[in-house]
Amino acid sequence: MGICAQAAGPEGFVPFRWANVSEGNAIAISITGMVIVFTALTLISAFIAALPRILSAIERYLPAVEDHHHAPAIAESLRSDEGKSDEEQIVAAIGHILHTEIQHVLKQ
Amino acid sequence: MDILIEFLKTTGFSQMTLGNAAMIVIGIAFISLAVVKDYEPLLLVPIGFGVIVGNIPTIASMALSVYDEGKLVLQDGSISYSTGSVLSYIYFGVSQGVFPPLIFLGIGAMTDFSTMLSNPKLVLLGAAAQVGIFLTLIGGMYLGFTPAESGAIAIIGGADGPTAIFLASRLAPHLLGAIAIAAYSYMALVPVIQPPIMKLLTTRKERLIRMKPPRQVSRRERIVFPIVAFLICTLIAPGSLVLIGMLFFGNLLKESMVTERLANTARTAMIDIVTILLGFAVGASTQAQTFLQPESLLIFGLGALSFAVATAGGVLFAKMMNLFLREKLNPLIGAAGVSAVPDSARVVQMVGQQEDPHNFLLMHAMAPNVAGVIGSAVAAGVLWSVLTL
Numbered sequence: 001m002g003i004c005a006q007a008a009g010p011e012g013f014v015p016f017r018w019a020n021v022s023e024g025n026a027i028a029i030s031i032t033g034m035v036i037v038f039t040a041l042t043l044i045s046a047f048i049a050a051l052p053r054i055l056s057a058i059e060r061y062l063p064a065v066e067d068h069h070h071a072p073a074i075a076e077s078l079r080s081d082e083g084k085s086d087e088e089q090i091v092a093a094i095g096h097i098l099h100t101e102i103q104h105v106l107k108q
Numbered sequence: 109m110d111i112l113i114e115f116l117k118t119t120g121f122s123q124m125t126l127g128n129a130a131m132i133v134i135g136i137a138f139i140s141l142a143v144v145k146d147y148e149p150l151l152l153v154p155i156g157f158g159v160i161v162g163n164i165p166t167i168a169s170m171a172l173s174v175y176d177e178g179k180l181v182l183q184d185g186s187i188s189y190s191t192g193s194v195l196s197y198i199y200f201g202v203s204q205g206v207f208p209p210l211i212f213l214g215i216g217a218m219t220d221f222s223t224m225l226s227n228p229k230l231v232l233l234g235a236a237a238q239v240g241i242f243l244t245l246i247g248g249m250y251l252g253f254t255p256a257e258s259g260a261i262a263i264i265g266g267a268d269g270p271t272a273i274f275l276a277s278r279l280a281p282h283l284l285g286a287i288a289i290a291a292y293s294y295m296a297l298v299p300v301i302q303p304p305i306m307k308l309l310t311t312r313k314e315r316l317i318r319m320k321p322p323r324q325v326s327r328r329e330r331i332v333f334p335i336v337a338f339l340i341c342t343l344i345a346p347g348s349l350v351l352i353g354m355l356f357f358g359n360l361l362k363e364s365m366v367t368e369r370l371a372n373t374a375r376t377a378m379i380d381i382v383t384i385l386l387g388f389a390v391g392a393s394t395q396a397q398t399f400l401q402p403e404s405l406l407i408f409g410l411g412a413l414s415f416a417v418a419t420a421g422g423v424l425f426a427k428m429m430n431l432f433l434r435e436k437l438n439p440l441i442g443a444a445g446v447s448a449v450p451d452s453a454r455v456v457q458m459v460g461q462q463e464d465p466h467n468f469l470l471m472h473a474m475a476p477n478v479a480g481v482i483g484s485a486v487a488a489g490v491l492w493s494v495l496t497l
Contacts (some may be wrong), residue, residue, distance in 0.1 A: 016250055026249040026258070030242035033490045040344045040486045041235035041479060044337050048228035055328050064328060 123165035127396025135159030135391065141296065148296035148451070151269070154384050155292055158391020161195075174199040174392045183345035199389040202449065202489050203284065205277040207386040209354040214379025215270075215481065216334070216358025217371040224475040225329050226322035228262070228427065230441070234479025236425030236485045237445030240265030240418025244410050251406055256280055259491040264291045265414025265449035266484030267298070273390065274351060275488045279495055285393040290411035292390070301412070302419050303459050306443050309423045314430075315463040317438040319472045330363040341486050348489025355485065396465040397490040418446045422476065437472075444473040445482035 021027065116122060138156030142149035166172035171193040178192035199209040226233060241262045260280035263272045264287060272291035276284045294301065307315075334356035338376025341352045361371040393399075428444030440460050444452045453473035462468040 016252065018250065020249045020252055021246055024249045024255040024258070026246040026255070029255070029491075030245050033242045033245070033487060033494070034239060036345055036490045037238045037483050037486050038232075038235045040341050041231050041483055043340045043344070043483070044479075045115055045228040045231040047336055047340065048225050048231065048333065050330065051225070051329050052326075054328065055332070064326075 118167050120165045121353060125165070125396060127400045128163040128165060130159055131163040131394060131396045131399065132160050135163070138391075147299075148292070149371075150383060151292050151387050152296055154387025155289065155391040158388040159289075159394050160391075161388070162392035162395050171196070173395065174389060175395070175398075195389070195392055198301065198385055199393060201382075201385060202273060202288075202393070203277055203281060205274045205350075207389075208274035209350045209383050209394075210382045211270040211379060211386065212351050212354040212485070213358040214374045214382070216355040216360075217362045217374035218379075219355075219359055219362075219449070219478050219481070220474070221333055221359065222325040222330065223322045223471050224478055225325045225333060227472070228328045229433075230437075230472070230475035231479040232429070233422050233426055233442045233445040233476035234338055234447075234481075234483040235445075235465060236442065237418045237422035237447075237476070237480050238483045239421035240414040240416070240446070240489075241484070241487050242416050244414035247410055247413060251410070253403075253406075254280075256495045257283060259495045260287055261410050262414055263287075263484070263488055263491065264294065264407075264411035265418040265446070266480070266487060267291070267415060267418065267446040267452065268484045269295055269326070271351060271447075271484050271488045272387075273386070275492060278492050281405070282398075283407065285390065285395075285399050286401075286407045288390040289394055289399075292387075292410050292413055293408075294415045295448050296450065298446075298448050299455050299458070301415055302443050302446075302455050305416055305419045306423055306440055306456075306459050309420060310427070310439050312463060314427070314439050315460060316467070317436050318467050319438055319441075319469070320435060321476075322471055329367070331360070331392055334359040334363065337482070341482065341489075345486045345489035345493065347491075347493035348485045351485040352482065352486065355481065376431050415446065419443045422446060422480075438467075438469055441469060441473045441476055445476040445480040445483070447477065449477050449481055450474065452480075453477040 118489070135156045135158070136160065138152045141147045142152035142156065162174060166176075169293045171191065172195070173193060174195040177195040177196045179190055181190045242261035244265050245255075245258050248261045249255060253261060256279040260272075260276040260283055263275045266272065269288065269291045273284065273288050276287040280287070290399030338356040339351055342349045358374050361367045361374060402466075422445035423439050424442070425445075426437050426439035430436045430439065438460060444456050446452050453470055456473035457468070457470040460467045488495050
């Protein structure tokens with residue numbers, strides 16, 4: 001109902017008063033609510049603080065597998081290098097150095 | 109000629125009230141704020157246009173407004189179904205609390221909890237900032253609102269639009285439009301409301317504090333966190349099940365890295381679609397006849413109070429923590445505990461850099477910021493449970 005109903009009622013607008021607060025248990029609800037929110041987030045905080053230790057204990061029995069979802073890009077680059085001879089790789093390295101040097105000279 | 113006169117009577121011009129005109133001006137103001145000032149354009153443009161749409165006078169016999177729902181009609185002894193307006197079906201997602209959890213799914217899929225995981229004590233700042241909600245609950249009842257209405261209004265202090273809409277739809281559906289508009293307005297005004305409070309409550313020396321860079325967080329930590337945090341929150345406050353569940357489900361989709369397609373959809377296309385529908389429907393629900401009431405002004409006043417108290421609560425709690433910590437926190441980051449992701453964290457960065465342009469607080473502020481999202485969802489769950497008992 002709220003204010004509209006109160007305003008329309010025979011007594012007119014109910015003035016601001018603390019009785020509304022005490023009748024509705026507002027302070028008790030507020031304190032309880034804050035305690036619950038703090039409890040939940042404190043527990044989360046404590047859990048996060050303990051998490052590295054929990055995980056390192058688990059690590060002994062269940063070692064983390066390699067992150068295969070990132071692997072394709074690295075594996076792909078390794079695979080692409082596999083077919084190349086040492087000579088090709090040396091030529092590529094020389095090319096890179098030459099390019100860097102030319103850029104450097106051009107800047108000067 | 110008679111037909112023309114009858115038609116003219118049905119036009120918006122003839123039925124337009126002063127209230128409708130005022131609301132249309134407010135809608136245009138929202139769009140202007142978004143376009144000119146860049147205040148939350150993704151929210152204010154849909155809401156602003158929705159306000160304009162919702163305040164075009166409609167014809168009584170035609171189902172056009174968001175409140176024209178489909179219903180069963182008894183006529184000549186037979187029951188027939190009268191279809192509702194298109195807008196009412198879109199508004200269904202708001203009135204039944206469907207959209208907010210979907211938004212939370214998207215938020216979860218785009219949130220990186222790493223900074224919070226690297227510095228767990230910052231989680232407490234997200235709890236402290238919820239003080240605004242609970243003090244406003246007392247304020248609401250003092251002003252004569254019922255406990256349920258007060259709870260729905262108080263959640264504006266959580267600075268979380270979807271949470272405010274969700275709780276209002278559960279506790280006080282008749283105040284939904286005013287609460288939603290107030291919540292989103294204050295979220296858009298974070299850069300205006302927060303800095304004066306932050307500066308007022310901190311000294312220059314405190315604002316200059318630099319914090320240690322966050323540590324690297326392992327993938328395992330990031331995967332385990334949403335599952336355990338969900339269990340903690342919902343076992344303590346089951347009322348937060350829907351919001352917290354969707355938030356952490358979205359985060360698990362992201363962090364597991366095996367559901368990248370789903371996470372990507374949740375944080376892009378899906379959240380965008382829901383934001384458009386939610387913003388537009390909320391805007392369209394603010395018809396002058398229902399929105400321009402004295403209680404709307406009180407809701408806006410209480411919302412501002414709630415937001416200011418929440419900001420102050422976060423900052424003061426950070427200062428209090430500094431009394432016990434060897435590595436001091438920059439108390440400005442406490443202001444980010446009000447959620448409003450990521451705007452309040454950006455404001456912290458901005459205020460911090462005004463004092464020291466080389467101090468980067470954004471990463472640190474994101475921790476209380478995301479903790480604030482969890483805190484406000486838990487607070488909403490608590491209020492829902494307690495006030496409907």
